[in-house]
Amino acid sequence: MSKRLYQLPPFPRLRNLAMSTVGTLRALVLRLVLAPVSWQIRQQLSRLPVVGGLGSIPSRAGSLPRVLDTILPQVERLHLFLHGYESVPPEVIRPGVVVHLAPASDPYRTAGKFFGLAQEPQPCIYCTFDDDILYGDGHVARLRAALIRYSGRALVGIHSASFRPSTGSYLHRQVTRHFTRGLWVDQLADEIGTGTGAFVSSVLPVDPTTWPHGFMDDLMMAIEAEARGVPRVAVARPKGSLTALGRHQPDSIYAKVRQDDSAQTEQMQRLLHLTRRNLLFHH
Secondary structure, three states, X not given: OOOOOOOOOOOHHHHHHHHHHHHHHHHXXXXXXXXXXXXXXXXXXXXXXXXXEEEEOHHHOOOHHHHHHHHHHHOOEEEEEEEOOOOOOHHHOOOOEEEEEEOOOOOOHHHHHHHHHHHOOOOOEEEEEOOOEEEOOOHHHHHHHHHHHOXXXXXXXXXXXXXXXXXXXXXXXXXXEOOOOOEOOOEXXXXXXXXXEEEEOOOOOOOHHHOOOOOOHHHHHHHHHHHOOOXXXXXXXXXXXXXXXXXXXXXXXXXXHHHOOHHHHHHHHHHHHHHHHHHHHHO
């Protein structure tokens, strides 16, 4: 019987602590590796415009104006993808909002928050949002600072997950750092929650219409990043920096995943295979 080179502690809390410690150390190593990057590159990053992307579904129309109130002061412009709306709600017609009205059959499907990437001809810092989260003051500045800290070569975010090195399904192996909780230091992760993420558009020029699944943005972005050698970083923040407007809504993707995560498990295995291949290649 073959043995693993390492063994995580047997108890769930100890396992999670061990994974958090490893993630923290990996993030510190990443910063050391990127430290020699020139001052000019960091200055270039600091001058990039900050653009947002938000996808919304009709059942969230009532809370959408509140969400916009928290986002718009933090970005130069916001691409608002109204997926399945029959018309544009007048409350969302505001300065700085670029509205895209899309039928339910649109090829972007639930990945409408990325639609704005194709509308931005020049590099930018692209921040992605969800329509059921309130974003506290300083959220975008925190993500922007993290991107500069990692020289633009990272997908950063507040909500994140890592996968235990064991057998089992997507949800069974997932260890989540929820966006409502604090995190005292940056940690490397496997997956960033795209409702809380940011990246440099020229580093991750993704096209969601090519993705095999249009309802698992977090995993698809993780795979896109790993394929390009771009690490995912959970960013340090105080507790309560973001506020959830609802938990486990019946129309949420998470509710569907809880019923059947077989498709997510397949893509998780694809991500972990890419990660192992990259580790072998770089070592």
